[in-house]
Amino acid sequence: MKKPLSIVLLSGGLDSTVTASIAEKECDLALLHVNYGQRTESKELHCFNSIAKHFHVPQERRLIIDISHLKEIGGSALTDEAIDIPDGDLTNKEIPITYVPFRNAHLLSIAVSWAEVIGAENIYIGAVEEDSSGYPDCRKEFFNFFEETVRLGTKEGNIKIKTPLIEMKKSEIVKKGIELSSPLELTWSCYKDEEEACGQCDSCLLRLRGFDEAGSKDPIKYKV
Amino acid sequence: MKKPLSIVLLSGGLDSTVTASIAEKECDLALLHVNYGQRTESKELHCFNSIAKHFHVPQERRLIIDISHLKEIGGSALTDEAIDIPDGDLTNKEIPITYVPFRNAHLLSIAVSWAEVIGAENIYIGAVEEDSSGYPDCRKEFFNFFEETVRLGTKEGNIKIKTPLIEMKKSEIVKKGIELSSPLELTWSCYKDEEEACGQCDSCLLRLRGFDEAGSKDPIKYKV
Numbered sequence A, B: 001m002k003k004p005l006s007i008v009l010l011s012g013g014l015d016s017t018v019t020a021s022i023a024e025k026e027c028d029l030a031l032l033h034v035n036y037g038q039r040t041e042s043k044e045l046h047c048f049n050s051i052a053k054h055f056h057v058p059q060e061r062r063l064i065i066d067i068s069h070l071k072e073i074g075g076s077a078l079t080d081e082a083i084d085i086p087d088g089d090l091t092n093k094e095i096p097i098t099y100v101p102f103r104n105a106h107l108l109s110i111a112v113s114w115a116e117v118i119g120a121e122n123i124y125i126g127a128v129e130e131d132s133s134g135y136p137d138c139r140k141e142f143f144n145f146f147e148e149t150v151r152l153g154t155k156e157g158n159i160k161i162k163t164p165l166i167e168m169k170k171s172e173i174v175k176k177g178i179e180l181s182s183p184l185e186l187t188w189s190c191y192k193d194e195e196e197a198c199g200q201c202d203s204c205l206l207r208l209r210g211f212d213e214a215g216s217k218d219p220i221k222y223k224v
Helices: A014-026 A041-054 A069-073 A103-118 A140-153 A170-179 A202-213 B014-024 B041-054 B069-073 B103-118 B140-153 B170-179 B202-213
Strands: A005-009 A028-035 A062-066 A122-124 A160-162 B005-009 B028-035 B062-066 B122-124 B160-162
Touching: A005 A014, A005 A103, A014 A028, A014 A122, A014 A170, A028 A041, A028 A103, A041 A062, A062 B069, A069 B062, A069 B103, A103 A122, A103 A140, A103 B069, A103 B103, A103 B140, A140 A160, A140 B103, A140 B140, A170 A202, B005 B014, B005 B103, B014 B028, B014 B122, B014 B170, B028 B041, B028 B103, B041 B062, B103 B122, B103 B140, B140 B160, B170 B202
Parallel strands: A005 A028, A005 A122, A028 A062, A122 A160, B005 B028, B005 B122, B028 B062, B122 B160
Antiparallel strands: none
C-alpha cells in the first residue's frame, strides 16, 4: 500500500530528528529545513543534509528555505547578535530571551504551502510543550488552532499538523530515538555556534538532562 | 491621548490602501509590505512607497520583507511564470489558479512577529470575503482562527487581527476610499506587470466593476 506523503520540519536537532524517525514508520518523507537567521545555521544545515541522506530522502523531496528576515525583525538572542545567549536556567518560568517571536507559525506556513503544492497529507513538527523552554508557540493548543486555521485557509483543507513529541519529556524523546535507531549522533542542539556544543545553554542543559535521565550517553561532543 | 500602534499590510493595491485609511483614523501606522515573488512586485513596491509617503509614515515604521521562496514553492499563476494569468471570469466559483497557497498565513505571521517586537496592538489586513476571487485564506473564519492562534502562540497574546473590509463589496470599498480621501490614484491592482492595467484579469474586472457600481471613475489608466 502506498504510504502517505508527509513533510517533516527538520532543523537538524534532536527533537526534529526523532520526529522524522517516527514519521518514517508510516509515511514517505519530504524534509523541510528553514534558515531563520539563527546563529547556528551553518551547523544545522550540515546536520539537515546528513540526516536527509540517512533517511534516503531524494533531493526533490528536500526543501531549504531562507526566512532570515526574522533576523531583521529581531527580538531574540537566537537571531540578534547584540543579545547574548544567556547561560541556561531550567528553573526559570519566564519566556526566555531566546524566544523568536511567533517562529513556529512561519515554519508551519511554509510547510503548509509546500504541502498544498506537492500533495502532502501531514506536517510533522518536533515541538515539545512539557520540559521545554516555555515558548508560547510550542503549546499543544497553539498547534490545534493552527490546524483549524489550515483547514479553513487552504484549498483542500485536509492537511494535518502532527506533534508526536508534544507531551514527551526530553528523556522519553531520547529513549524513543534510541528505540527507533534515530541518527542522534548527526544532530546539533546547542544555541551557540562553536565547534563543540557548549553544554551550558538551555538547549544543551535540556539535552544532557534528557540523556542522563534516559540512562544513556549523548553521542555528540561537548566542550565541558 | 496616545493612539495605539497598528501594523497595516500594504500591498499597494486598492483594498490595502483603503484599509490603511480606515486604520489611520484610530491608530498610529506601521506599514508592512511583503514581496512574495509576484510578477507585479516592482509596481507594487513603488505604490507602497508613494502611499507610505502620503500617510507620512517614517522610515523606521516601514518594513519591506522578501518571501520570494513562495515562488520557489510555486503552485500559482501569480508567482510561477510557466502558468499564464487567465482572463477574468467573475462567474467562476472554483478556486482560481492565481491562488497562492496559504499566502495570507505567511503575511500575517510576519506582521505578528514584527508586532511583538515593536509593541503593535493590531494588524490590519484588507482581505475581502464577499465579492472576492474565492481564495480560502480570505475567509472571515480563517482570520478568526488565526487570531486565536496568535493569542496562544505569542508572548503577550493580545495582538488583534482587523479585517475592516471583510464583508464589503468592492463598490463599498471604493465608496469608503473616496469618503476617507484615500489615495486611490496611487494604487495598483492588475495581476499583469505592464505599464497600464490590463482591464481584463480577475483583479481588474473586480476593480472596474466596483468603481462602476459606486458611480465613480477609476483614477488609474487602463490599456483597454
